[in-house]
Amino acid sequence: MKLTPGFRLLSNWVLNTLAPCIALAIAAYYFGVLSILPVWQTLLLAAATPPSAFLLGVAYDTLSQRRRAAALGARLVPRVKGRWPGNMDVVIEQAEEVDRDYMGSYFLKLEQKYGKVYNVRYLWDDFIFTTEPSHIKAILASNFGSFVKGEEFNDIFRSVLGTGVFNSDGDMWKFHRSMTRPFFTHDRISHFDTFDTHAETAITAAKDRFRAGHAIDFQDLISRFTLDSATEFLFGSCAHTLHSPLPYPYNAVHTHSPGGLSANGKPNAADILSTAFASAQTSVGRRTNLLGIWPLWEIFKDRTEDDMKVVHEFLEPIIAEAIEKQRVDGLDAGEEKSSGTEKAEVHEGETLLDHLVRLTTDRVILRDEVLNIMIAGRDTTASALTSAVYLLAMYPSAMDRLREEVMSKVGSSRRPTYDDLRNMKYLRAVLNETLRLFPPVPMNLRQTTEDTTLPSPDPERMPLFIPKNTMITYSVALMHRRHDLWGPDADEFDPDRFLDQRLQKYLVPNPFIFLPFNAGPRICLGQQFAYNEMSFMLVRLMQNFSRFELALDALSPDARPPAHWKDIPGRAPIEKFHPRSHLTLYAKGGMWVRMIESEQA
Numbered sequence: 001m002k003l004t005p006g007f008r009l010l011s012n013w014v015l016n017t018l019a020p021c022i023a024l025a026i027a028a029y030y031f032g033v034l035s036i037l038p039v040w041q042t043l044l045l046a047a048a049t050p051p052s053a054f055l056l057g058v059a060y061d062t063l064s065q066r067r068r069a070a071a072l073g074a075r076l077v078p079r080v081k082g083r084w085p086g087n088m089d090v091v092i093e094q095a096e097e098v099d100r101d102y103m104g105s106y107f108l109k110l111e112q113k114y115g116k117v118y119n120v121r122y123l124w125d126d127f128i129f130t131t132e133p134s135h136i137k138a139i140l141a142s143n144f145g146s147f148v149k150g151e152e153f154n155d156i157f158r159s160v161l162g163t164g165v166f167n168s169d170g171d172m173w174k175f176h177r178s179m180t181r182p183f184f185t186h187d188r189i190s191h192f193d194t195f196d197t198h199a200e201t202a203i204t205a206a207k208d209r210f211r212a213g214h215a216i217d218f219q220d221l222i223s224r225f226t227l228d229s230a231t232e233f234l235f236g237s238c239a240h241t242l243h244s245p246l247p248y249p250y251n252a253v254h255t256h257s258p259g260g261l262s263a264n265g266k267p268n269a270a271d272i273l274s275t276a277f278a279s280a281q282t283s284v285g286r287r288t289n290l291l292g293i294w295p296l297w298e299i300f301k302d303r304t305e306d307d308m309k310v311v312h313e314f315l316e317p318i319i320a321e322a323i324e325k326q327r328v329d330g331l332d333a334g335e336e337k338s339s340g341t342e343k344a345e346v347h348e349g350e351t352l353l354d355h356l357v358r359l360t361t362d363r364v365i366l367r368d369e370v371l372n373i374m375i376a377g378r379d380t381t382a383s384a385l386t387s388a389v390y391l392l393a394m395y396p397s398a399m400d401r402l403r404e405e406v407m408s409k410v411g412s413s414r415r416p417t418y419d420d421l422r423n424m425k426y427l428r429a430v431l432n433e434t435l436r437l438f439p440p441v442p443m444n445l446r447q448t449t450e451d452t453t454l455p456s457p458d459p460e461r462m463p464l465f466i467p468k469n470t471m472i473t474y475s476v477a478l479m480h481r482r483h484d485l486w487g488p489d490a491d492e493f494d495p496d497r498f499l500d501q502r503l504q505k506y507l508v509p510n511p512f513i514f515l516p517f518n519a520g521p522r523i524c525l526g527q528q529f530a531y532n533e534m535s536f537m538l539v540r541l542m543q544n545f546s547r548f549e550l551a552l553d554a555l556s557p558d559a560r561p562p563a564h565w566k567d568i569p570g571r572a573p574i575e576k577f578h579p580r581s582h583l584t585l586y587a588k589g590g591m592w593v594r595m596i597e598s599e600q601a
């Protein structure tokens, strides 16, 4: 029988708490203390042992940290001082803020008090938070060896991702990365066919709705587009989520079947798959918010289990077929052909799965690997395109300029080529500016493998000591909006900052201030692929539509930006949607828009 995550955590706790009591009782018996002390005092002593041992441990740890820091010529990271023991008040406040917060504004409050890097120390456990480019550079690149995703992160993701490139460390990660990387280095022109087919289906579905007088949820539409595209290019078998009906706004008056239901009123296979997929990711997102105590929410059941069963049922026949095909092809070609370097090469028109089955026929490895890449690539790209459409709706002059570039470089109807996309500077600047303001992976997490140091933000002072096994969270979202790094207009949407003298002034001398795709050995494998997919879709949207409008009336009232945002500094007062994040950034309640069809199309 498989133990639930909650059961495993609880039994660990019981063992760790009971062990000192039992040890004490045995010692008492052995030394004959029992005959001196009455029984109730012995029991009291035993009960007091675990908490006292814990507090002694905490005190010893702080002393030991000071000594180890001094040995490295470093100082401790400033500690957040909450009002309650173990900073419980900070933990509770932060949990409450999750629903009201704007893009990590809660952390800005702590930052005002403690600086750009501080130790939140939840329940006496070190937990460092930083927005310093020099720290992120050390974590991801220059001191890569001292930081891993770590056991805690792996535990959270294991039931969904197994072990794959996204969810492993050390040699295991190297193995997975070297297995998948060749697939992404190839100039894979054939993807454009995939993008084109699905873009056309998506735009047709949207136009139908606009003509019927409805707004659409662009976030939903584009997530279907990225799921269909990803399933097709990863394993050659499209999930066809774009073919089921789009959802209607919460207030729509309509007589047809509601979104997500097929004609006979039952959810169809595609919807079941995408719902299960989304729900598994939401469960994992909840785990990351709850940190080390997430298993307590999963005492009776692993909350991802049912959803992953659906996802695995979708994948298994596809993988079985690929293995079978490889076996037959292998027999035809003879053994010697399928060995050595031949295996590692990626052939034109090949899917990732085709490529992987030549390296291994282990079903679990194949399934995990494909799933890792699907999760890494799908919601991120959908998130960026959703934010891009939002920003183009909010800033029509940027939309006009982007359309002008599309019309002059590609024209009103031709399908864009790889070279077209490369030569569209403004398009790139719009994408970069979108990724700066709304990075699809707003925050990330690592754990130290050894005692190490990070540079002091104040060059006058000693470096910062980071103890072994410490969790460290970094927020690129907050870093991307820092006025001291990007200039006084950092909160504004202005793609020109990637084209004019501001580029030389800020980004070129300090490239680590812009990290939507991470950096270093674990930099996003799909960066080029993502730029291609996003650019292709935006060009098609520019050809088909002349204007985007936010349909604020279609957004359900509980998903609208909260009133208190008017008092938060930065963009919060002007924002027209509620950005939230589980693993990736998304618009709470969807991104409801109307689009005006262009005359040429």
Ligand code: HEM
Binding pocket: 165, 166, 177, 372, 373, 376, 377, 378, 380, 381, 384, 439, 440, 441, 444, 445, 516, 517, 518, 521, 522, 523, 524, 525, 526, 527, 529, 530
């Ligand atoms: C705008 C779109 C995208 C953004 C912003 C993005 C961002 C990121 C980030 C921040 C990471 C680092 C995660 C970490 O180390 O904790 C990452 C890793 C990764 N990304 Fe992307 N990504 C995007 C699209 C894609 C696409 C389309 C694919 C594949 C088709 C992809 C595949 C991967 C893979 C495989 C990794 C893991 C690399 C490793 O750990 O060695 N990504 N991505």
Ligand SMILES: *[C@@H]1O[C@H](CO)[C@@H](O)[C@H](O)[C@H]1NC(C)=O
Binding pocket: 425, 428, 429, 432, 498, 499, 514
């Ligand atoms: C956009 O950002 C990428 C990644 O940092 C960079 O390589 C590219 O030059 C940028 N393009 C523009 C137009 O700013």
Ligand SMILES: CC(=O)N[C@H]1CO[C@H](CO)[C@@H](O)[C@@H]1O
Binding pocket: 200, 203, 204, 207, 412, 413, 414, 540, 543, 544, 600, 601
């Ligand atoms: C659905 C739809 O009308 N798509 C059109 C978008 O624009 C391109 C370029 O003009 C056309 O080829 C598509 O048919």
